Amino acid sequence: MTGEFEIKPRTPEELAAQKNRNVWLAISLLVFVILVGVTTTMRLQTADLSPEGGFYFDGSMETGASPLSEPAS
């Protein structure tokens, strides 16, 4: 493996700018995770999770005909 990639030395100004970007990127990711978490929680609080609810998984794996569940003739 030869050194194909040469790392260009960065100036202190470039390093400071990179750190600044990284901090804001981390904050953005954290905010995104929090927003998804809050939205999901609020949606679940008002969701109809009963078996008759329709959209959500009702906890049963046995609904609908499956070839594997057909009795042997």
Place this chain on the structure above:
Amino acid sequence: MTHAAPHSQTAAKARPGTARDYIELLKPRIMLLVVFTALSGLVAGSSISGTPINPVLAAISIFAVALGSGAAGAINMWYDADIDAVMTRTAARPVPSGAVPKDEALATGLIMSGVAVLLMWMASNFIAAGLLAVSIAYYGWFYTMVLKRRTSHNIVVGGAAGAFPPVIGWAAVTGTAPLDAWLLFAIIFFWTPPHFWALSLVAHKEYEKAGIPMLPVTRGARATRLQIFAYTLLMLPVGLAPVLTGLGGWAYGVSAMILGLVFLGFAWRVLRSKAGEPTAGDAERKLAMGMFGFSILYLFGLFAVLLAEHGFGLYLPVEL
């Protein structure tokens, strides 16, 4: 007319980009207007339909609209980097100045588009998310890549991109987009041409230099001033239309009439002036910029009154 070479490398010396450059990439001033009109649409939709607002989900929906606006702005800056570098007004933007690499601008726009639509869908509904996706594509692709460099009607057709936010806000809370929501769309749609053309009367040399077929460049200043007046004349009744449907009350009606007449007064003075002509002086330039500035006040004013009427109980219906 010659276009600037597409996506040519800019001559500007690259400087290290900071978070501030990435915020500039999202066109925060446009985002402010987008967020405000979306909020007005959301509050008016809730009030008219009687649908209660969940404040947290509503805030996330508005945040998603802001993200979508920023995403479209980043895509626009990525594609227009070559012409932005040519114009003095835009040469210091993050991409042409070298602060943000072009690929990163595109990646920021695309990732934020996905995040914005996903968040909107989670926090509200499919219709609002779909409208948000359409509006991002409309500005980022249809206006920026198809219309802007091809036709002098770019602003007229492309104006629809900025008109979506109140409809998105309305749909976010009600799950529908009825006539009232589209009236708010129409107000921004008819407002956009006089708003931008007032600026282009001043900046037409810049647009010409960059090869953008803005109306003053292709048809001349006189035709532009006439079109500004015609669209402002159309905008006046459109601005008053919410009173007829019951969306706007007394305060809205009076504000729309006063603001609309002042706007029309500006358009009339611009029509009779030499704004945009080679012989135009400082007074004409100030007049055109005054109209541009007032147009922003007009839109903020209308939507602020709508917000006050439906959000703060100031709605007094107009009996017709």
